[in-house]
Amino acid sequence: MINVDQLVAIDIHTHAEKSCRMPTDDEAQAMEEAKKKYFKHATGQPSIPEIASYYRERRMACVIFPVDSECATGMHRVPNDEVAELVAQNSDVMIPFASIDPHKGKMGVREARRLIEEYGVKGFKFHPSIQAFYPNDRLAYPLYELIAEHGLPALFHTGQTGIGAGMPGGGNVRLKYSNPMLLDDVAADFPDMPIILAHPSFPWQEEALSVATHKPQVYIDLSGWSPKYFPPILIQYANTLLKHKMLFGSDFPLITPDRWLADFAKIPIKDEVRPLILKENAVRLLKLRPETV
Numbered sequence: 001m002i003n004v005d006q007l008v009a010i011d012i013h014t015h016a017e018k019s020c021r022m023p024t025d026d027e028a029q030a031m032e033e034a035k036k037k038y039f040k041h042a043t044g045q046p047s048i049p050e051i052a053s054y055y056r057e058r059r060m061a062c063v064i065f066p067v068d069s070e071c072a073t074g075m076h077r078v079p080n081d082e083v084a085e086l087v088a089q090n091s092d093v094m095i096p097f098a099s100i101d102p103h104k105g106k107m108g109v110r111e112a113r114r115l116i117e118e119y120g121v122k123g124f125k126f127h128p129s130i131q132a133f134y135p136n137d138r139l140a141y142p143l144y145e146l147i148a149e150h151g152l153p154a155l156f157h158t159g160q161t162g163i164g165a166g167m168p169g170g171g172n173v174r175l176k177y178s179n180p181m182l183l184d185d186v187a188a189d190f191p192d193m194p195i196i197l198a199h200p201s202f203p204w205q206e207e208a209l210s211v212a213t214h215k216p217q218v219y220i221d222l223s224g225w226s227p228k229y230f231p232p233i234l235i236q237y238a239n240t241l242l243k244h245k246m247l248f249g250s251d252f253p254l255i256t257p258d259r260w261l262a263d264f265a266k267i268p269i270k271d272e273v274r275p276l277i278l279k280e281n282a283v284r285l286l287k288l289r290p291e292t293v
């Protein structure tokens with residue numbers, strides 16, 4: 001349904017944070033308040049149809065997902081089914097990813113299979129720090145096997161996270177799980193599963209660049225930070241060795257695409273590389289253009 005030629009950009013990283021069907025989760029309130037303080041420009045929690053209109057107005061498409069950390073945090077997720085159904089109603093501008101807490105074991109794998117078969121979800125989001133697992137832990141391997149079997153991408157939060165920042169004990173969120181070097185094992189064990197390392201991976205930027213340079217199926221999304229704070233080495237790799245593997249992502253609603261794109265316009269990315277990052281790399285990765293025989 002997505003007509004890529006009509007689009008100016010594809011945002012690989014947006015969040016479905018508000019459920020229209022579930023009551024507000026009291027357990028999540030402290031975390032939400034802390035997040036608002038950390039991301040000063042946060043725009044609240046728009047609904048999925050509101051997000052779709054925002055992207056449609058700008059002739060952009062977005063990948064959207066919830067984050068399931070129910071086992072680790074005890075906070076309700078926005079249901080994968082709700083996201084997939086609402087995305088299906090906005091399939092001209094939205095691409096559904098799902099999220100399963102790897103601690104859910106076989107039930108999680110079963111849900112993932114159903115989401116692929118029933119809704120055609122196009123990838124999966126993981127947040128190792130919030131889900132409290134090492135991405136190379138065998139615990140998550142049955143999920144990866146299913147994802148790899150369908151040739152779908154898995155997107156992993158990497159680096160420091162704003163979630164829990166400033167709360168006592170960081171809201172019990174541990175940064176160690178989000179070292180991108182842990183994904184090198186996963187990339188070696190699942191060569192057929194594209195992997196997206198989300199965000200400039202502070203304080204492990206060079207680890208992320210190294211893994212993405214070494215493993216052909218590893219990509220980097222540039223979401224979560226205004227481009228004006230990108231370290232020079234990230235810009236250097238985006239312009240050269242990794243120009244076919246860097247992806248525009250905002251982290252909406254935490255950062256708006258408007259702000260991200262305005263700041264991206266000001267950093268020294270080569271003109272011929274800009275369309276690759278903004279759209280073409282995502283088109284290839286997500287197989288959005290029908291194969292011409």
Ligand SMILES: [Zn+2]
Pocket residue numbers: 013015224251
């Ligand atoms: Zn995110």
